[in-house]
Amino acid sequence: METYDINQIKAELETKGIRPSFQRLKVMEYLHQHKNTHPTAEEIYAALAPEIPTLSRATIYNTLHSFSEHGLVNCMSLDGIETRYDMWIEHHGHFRCEKCGMIRNFPVKLGDLQMDGLEHYEIKHRNIIFTGICPDCTNQTKLEKGDEQ
Amino acid sequence: METYDINQIKAELETKGIRPSFQRLKVMEYLHQHKNTHPTAEEIYAALAPEIPTLSRATIYNTLHSFSEHGLVNCMSLDGIETRYDMWIEHHGHFRCEKCGMIRNFPVKLGDLQMDGLEHYEIKHRNIIFTGICPDCTNQTKLEKGDEQ
DNA sequence: TTCTATAATTAGAATTGTTCTATAATTATA
DNA sequence: TATAATTATAGAACAATTCTAATTATAGAA
Numbered sequence: 001m002e003t004y005d006i007n008q009i010k011a012e013l014e015t016k017g018i019r020p021s022f023q024r025l026k027v028m029e030y031l032h033q034h035k036n037t038h039p040t041a042e043e044i045y046a047a048l049a050p051e052i053p054t055l056s057r058a059t060i061y062n063t064l065h066s067f068s069e070h071g072l073v074n075c076m077s078l079d080g081i082e083t084r085y086d087m088w089i090e091h092h093g094h095f096r097c098e099k100c101g102m103i104r105n106f107p108v109k110l111g112d113l114q115m116d117g118l119e120h121y122e123i124k125h126r127n128i129i130f131t132g133i134c135p136d137c138t139n140q141t142k143l144e145k146g147d148e149q
Numbered sequence: 150m151e152t153y154d155i156n157q158i159k160a161e162l163e164t165k166g167i168r169p170s171f172q173r174l175k176v177m178e179y180l181h182q183h184k185n186t187h188p189t190a191e192e193i194y195a196a197l198a199p200e201i202p203t204l205s206r207a208t209i210y211n212t213l214h215s216f217s218e219h220g221l222v223n224c225m226s227l228d229g230i231e232t233r234y235d236m237w238i239e240h241h242g243h244f245r246c247e248k249c250g251m252i253r254n255f256p257v258k259l260g261d262l263q264m265d266g267l268e269h270y271e272i273k274h275r276n277i278i279f280t281g282i283c284p285d286c287t288n289q290t291k292l293e294k295g296d297e298q
Numbered sequence: 299t300t301c302t303a304t305a306a307t308t309a310g311a312a313t314t315g316t317t318c319t320a321t322a323a324t325t326a327t328a
Numbered sequence: 329t330a331t332a333a334t335t336a337t338a339g340a341a342c343a344a345t346t347c348t349a350a351t352t353a354t355a356g357a358a
Contacts, residue, residue, distance in 0.1 A: 019354080021306065042344080056308045061345065076278070077226035081316085082344060095270055106266045113262060113277075117255045121244055124281040128262075129225070132273040168325085170335065191315080205337045210316065230345085231315060 004032045016070040026052065027063045031073060031087050036105055038076075038084040038094070068125075076127045078103060093128035099137040153181045165219040175201065176212045180222060180236050185254055187225075187233040187243070217274075225276045227252060242277035248286040 009028050013020040026048050030039070039047075045060045064085055067073040074086045078096045084103075093108040108128055133141075158177045162169040175197050179188070188196075194209045213234055216222045223235045227245045233252075242257040257277055282290075 019305075021353085023307075040344090054308065056310095057344095058309085058346080059307055062306080075229065077229045080224065080226045080232045083229045093264065095267060095272070098273070104266075104270075106264055108262060108264060113257060115242065115255055115257060117253075118244060118279070120284040120287070121253075121279075122282040122287055123244070123279050124247070125279065127276075127278040127280075129276040129278065130267070130270075130272050130274065131276075133271040135269040138269070138271060168334075170324085172336070189315090203337065205339090206315095207317080207338085208336055211335085 004029055012072070016072060018066055018070060018072075023048075023052065023055065023059050024063050024066075027060065028067070028072070031067075031085065035087045035089060038078075038086045038103065040082045040084055042082070044085075071124060074125050074127070076125075076129065078129055078131075091126060091128075093130060095130045095132070095134070097134035097137055098131050099133055099140075102134050102136075104134070153178055161221070165221060167215055167219060172197075172201065172204065172208050173212050173215075176209065177216070177221070180216075180234065184236045184238060187227075187235045187252065189231045189233055191231070193234075220273060223274050223276070225274075225278065227278055227280075240275060240277075242279060244279045244281070244283075246283035246286055247280050248282055248289075251283050251285075253283070 006025060006029065009025055009032065010020040013024060013028065018024065027044060030044050030047055041057070041060050041064060044064075045055065045057050048060075049055050064073065064075065068075050068085070071088070074088050075083050076086070076094070077083050078094055079101070091108050091110045092105045095104045095106060096102070097104075110126060110128075155174060155178065158174055158181065159169045162173060162177065167173065176193060179193050179196060190206070190209050190213060193213075194204065194206050197209075198204050213222065213224065217224050217234070220237070223237050224232050225235070225243070226232050227243055228250070240257050240259045241254045244253045244255060245251070246253075259275060259277075
């Protein structure tokens with residue numbers, strides 16, 4: 001597990017005008033350590049609760065909202081149930097398998113995207129979400145059908 | 150309000166193997182009549198309930214799931230709270246204002262989008278969701294700041 | 299340091315979109 | 329018709345999130 005300099009993270013929050021409380025530093029550290037797994041609020045809570053026994057879910061939600069508003073993280077709902085949080089690195093899309101729920105990042109060149117009619121819109125977050133069936137589940141289905149016949 | 154031939158809608162469901170019950174026809178009719186407003190399940194329920202007094206929310210949800218599975222509608226969560234349903238017409242993106250909640254469709258050429266690593270993935274739904282501040286809210290903010298000074 | 303105002307955190311209740319469950323109604327088919 | 333399968337219903341249950349009121353932590357002033 002990659003480790004991050006806590007002072008670096010502290011500075012990151014301070015430049016955005018967010019007071020670097022212990023809880024916020026821990027959430028930010030967790031997000032850095034899980035850059036590509038787009039964790040849920042509950043996952044972050046579960047991971048940090050042992051270390052911070054008094055931790056409240058409300059703090060996690062407050063913190064994530066704050067981070068999102070300040071553009072430190074990107075949030076999205078991939079399944080319509082729970083919200084996931086991603087550290088901004090570069091634009092990428094998300095594919096979610098409707099069968100097994102697996103989520104896969106894929107690179108995307110947003111620059112290629114022609115968009116008309118958004119000239120005066122201040123775009124803060126961009127999400128590209130595809131859903132369908134992943135190769136594993138496709139093969140699984142084929143096998144099952146094969147067995148039946 | 151545009152009207153649609155009920156027999157056409159009936160045929161549409163039958164070709165997908167969905168039994169065209171009265172409730173399902175009504176939901177599909179509603180979706181056709183509100184192609185660009187991406188209604189929520191609750192909005193559809195509220196609109197149809199007066200006409201079908203015994204209508205249950207569960208029916209709306211069951212119906213929308215069925216439509217989505219059969220590719221008749223596209224569903225997405227724009228705000229992380231409620232799911233919205235869109236008739237597939239052509240690919241378009243959605244912009245949602247974080248202040249006023251306004252949702253705007255914008256044309257998108259998905260063909261331009263370079264995507265690597267999804268070769269064996271069966272993609273059924275594609276959603277492009279941008280969030281930020283709409284021009285009205287941007288102007289509003291400017292005015293308020295101006296008044297203060 | 300101590301005081302004060304403000305901001306952050308907490309526990310748990312409340313809310314809300316959605317799903318589940320058991321039953322009733324409808325439809326298809328024998 | 330009788331029977332089976334599907335669909336619809338009402339309302340309870342559920343789970344992610346937000347809210348509330350009280351407590352704690354912090355920064356800056358005295």
